[in-house]
Amino acid sequence: MGRRAAAHLTDEAAPDRRTRTPRAVVTAACATALLTGAAVLTAPANAVPEPAPATEPAAAAAPREAVAACGDGSYQAEAVLNGSTWTARRGSSTVYTGGDMRAAMQAAVNSLTSGRTSKERVVVRGSGSIAAGSRVSLPSYTVLDVCGTINVTGSGSGDQAPVYARGARDIEVQHLNLTGTPLYGVFMRNVQNVVLGQIDMRLSRGLGVRIDNRGDTSQWTRNVRIDNVYVSGASSHAVETYGVDGLTIGTVTARNVGESGLLLNQTINATVTKVDADGAGAGTGYAAFRMANRNGRVGSGYPTNIRVGEVIAKGGGRGVFCVSESGGAAIDRVTLSNTGNNAILIENCYNVNIAAQSGSVSGGGEIRLAARSEFPNNRDITVQNLTVTNSAIRESPCGENTTFRNNRLVNSREDIC
Numbered sequence: 001m002g003r004r005a006a007a008h009l010t011d012e013a014a015p016d017r018r019t020r021t022p023r024a025v026v027t028a029a030c031a032t033a034l035l036t037g038a039a040v041l042t043a044p045a046n047a048v049p050e051p052a053p054a055t056e057p058a059a060a061a062a063p064r065e066a067v068a069a070c071g072d073g074s075y076q077a078e079a080v081l082n083g084s085t086w087t088a089r090r091g092s093s094t095v096y097t098g099g100d101m102r103a104a105m106q107a108a109v110n111s112l113t114s115g116r117t118s119k120e121r122v123v124v125r126g127s128g129s130i131a132a133g134s135r136v137s138l139p140s141y142t143v144l145d146v147c148g149t150i151n152v153t154g155s156g157s158g159d160q161a162p163v164y165a166r167g168a169r170d171i172e173v174q175h176l177n178l179t180g181t182p183l184y185g186v187f188m189r190n191v192q193n194v195v196l197g198q199i200d201m202r203l204s205r206g207l208g209v210r211i212d213n214r215g216d217t218s219q220w221t222r223n224v225r226i227d228n229v230y231v232s233g234a235s236s237h238a239v240e241t242y243g244v245d246g247l248t249i250g251t252v253t254a255r256n257v258g259e260s261g262l263l264l265n266q267t268i269n270a271t272v273t274k275v276d277a278d279g280a281g282a283g284t285g286y287a288a289f290r291m292a293n294r295n296g297r298v299g300s301g302y303p304t305n306i307r308v309g310e311v312i313a314k315g316g317g318r319g320v321f322c323v324s325e326s327g328g329a330a331i332d333r334v335t336l337s338n339t340g341n342n343a344i345l346i347e348n349c350y351n352v353n354i355a356a357q358s359g360s361v362s363g364g365g366e367i368r369l370a371a372r373s374e375f376p377n378n379r380d381i382t383v384q385n386l387t388v389t390n391s392a393i394r395e396s397p398c399g400e401n402t403t404f405r406n407n408r409l410v411n412s413r414e415d416i417c
Contacts (some may be wrong), residue, residue, distance in 0.1 A: 067198060067227075070147035070175040071123045077111045079104040081126025081148070101128030101150070102162070105136045109144070116141045119170055124148060132156040132181055132206075135164040138171050145174040152180035152206075161187035166215060169193050181205040185231075190215045192222045199229040207236035208257070212265075213243030220245035232256055238280070241267045242293070255279060259286040261313075264306070265293040268328075272308045281317030282340055288313035289331075290321040291349075296328030302351040302380075304330050317341045318365070322349040325375050332357040334386075339364035343391060344383075348375035355385040366392035369399055378402065388412045 077090040079101075086104035088096035088111065096107035105124055112120040119141045127148035130136070133156025138144060142165075150162050161184035165171050169192040178185045178201040185201045186209045188194060194211065201208050208231035213221040223246040230253040231238035238254035240263040241247060247270035254261030254277040261277035263286070264270060277288030289311045296306045306329035313319035319336035320343075322329065327350035334355050336343045342365040346352055361367060367388065371377045378399030389410040395402060398417035 068174075070145055071125060073121075075121040075123045075145070076113075077108040077120070078123045078125060079108040080124075081128060086126070086128070101126075102130045102134055102136055105144075109136065109138060109142060112142065119143050119172065121145065127151070129153050129180075130162045132183055133160050134162075135160050135187075136162055138163065138165045138168060138173075140168040141170045142168075143172040143174065144176075146176050149177040149179055152178065152182040152185075152203075155181065156183055159184065159187050159189070161185060164188070165191050165194075167191070171195070173197060173199070176200070179203065183207070184210050185234075186210070188221070189213065190219060190221055191224075194221075194224045196224075196226045196229065198227065201229075201231045201234070201238075203231065203233040203235075205233075205235045207240065208234050208238045210237075210240050210242075211244060212241065217243060222246050224248070226250065226252075229253065230255075234258060237261070237263045237286075238277075239263070241265065243267070245269055247271070249273065251276065253277075254288070257281070259284060260290045261288040263290045263292065264295045265291075266297075267295050268298050268305055270296075270306050272306075274310045274312070275308070276310075276312045277316060278314040279316045280313065282315060284317045285321070285341060287318035287321035287341075287345075288316060288336075289319070290323070291326040291329060292321075292324050293326070294324065295322075295326035296351075297325065298328065302328035304328050304351060304353070306330070307332075309333065311336070313337070313339055313343075315340065315364075318345055319343045319361070320354065321345045321347075322352055323347045325349070327351045327380075329353070330356050334359035334361070336360070337362040337364065341365045342368050344368070345370065346378055346381055348372055349378055349381065350376075351380040353382045353384075355383070358385050360387045360389070361391050362389045363391060366394050369395040369402065371397055371399070383407065 079088045088104045088108040090111035095111045096104045108122045121143035124146045129151045132152050132154045163186045165188045167190050172195040174197040176199050184207050188211045190213050221244045225248045227250045232255035235258040237260045238257045239252050242265040244267040249272040251274045252262045256279040259281050261280040262275045275289045280288045308331040310333040313336045315338050318341045319339045330353040343361045344367040347370045380401050382403045384405040387408045392413045395416040
């Protein structure tokens with residue numbers, strides 16, 4: 001077991017604010033301290049200082065060009081609504097006329113140069129409906145810019161989505177506004193070099209964005225960039241990845257989604273600027289930000305390769321959740337309040353740094369380090385720089401090389417090893 005810092009208690013009743021003498025930590029057993037005032041955890045005066053951790057770079061923002069207005073710039077094909085009629089054109093050629101938005105969009109996409117090796121762009125001008133059991137398929141080297149709202153209606157099954165790509169590369173969705181009941185808003189499988197720009201989904205069912213490699217798990221989905229995604233009302237996750245190598249996310253905003261705000265499964269080399277979730281996963285074990293299924297595992301190790309700038313969670317299920325042999329993660333800042341389940345749960349994870357810069361946990365469920373018997377125990381976990389108010393920190397069972405450092409407890413208790 002790693003060395004833990006002893007509690008350094010500030011006596012708020014004393015007018016000169018003198019501190020109490022710190023007590024020695026017994027590292028072989030767990031000790032429980034109920035702190036009714038404010039406490040700052042620091043190393044005992046006679047302890048050998050913990051070596052300073054290597055400073056992790058702050059998560060960088062997704063690389064962004066200036067966001068152009070929807071539809072601006074050159075394009076090779078378009079689908080335009082006039083009255084109740086959709087018309088798809090490539091240059092002077094009309095490739096579709098009728099009342100079906102999906103058919104018009106697909107016809108415009110299909111009119112692009114066959115076998116192209118550079119991107120060509122389709123602009124959609126107008127709003128309409130698409131059935132949940134259908135899709136618009138994007139082949140390689142396609143840019144889609146939707147200037148209007150797609151309302152998804154009805155029900156369906158399988159991997160249907162109004163924006164769909166499989167086995168393709170160099171795909172870009174510049175703007176997308178979506179409402180209704182999709183199975184998935186965006187579904188991409190075994191893809192490379194994907195850019196999602198400004199995505200807004202105000203749903204009443206379904207999953208927002210799913211990008212994975214589950215068609216051929218021997219190959220990673222590679223180089224995915226998501227600039228800004230807002231998802232509300234989804235019955236599942238706002239954004240989920242599985243089997244992605246190279247992920248850059250600007251901001252994921254999740255409001256009252258049924259499961260996670262951002263869920264990373266078996267994803268490596270990821271940089272996320274911000275996850276902002278309110279009411280994500282209420283009544284469930286999901287979290288504003290969740291890592292699962294060996295997320296962050298590179299080869300057989302867990303070097304730091306998942307870098308998150310900030311996680312905000314209000315209400316919902318959990319705040320931050322790492323599980324099932326995941327790790328290699330550093331989260332710079334957390335602001336977690338009144339979560340219905342654990343504010344933070346670290347379960348069978350390795351090399352995870354919580355609040356590398358700063359953070360707060362207020363009310364809601366406790367901060368918990370736990371383990372299941374079917375996986376190796378927690379290892380190399382750091383929980384630091386937190387102000388914990390009306391909550392608790394608990395570790396059971398004892399992990400290997402766990403560090404609790406510089407945590408200030410306000411009306412909160414601690415039960416660590």
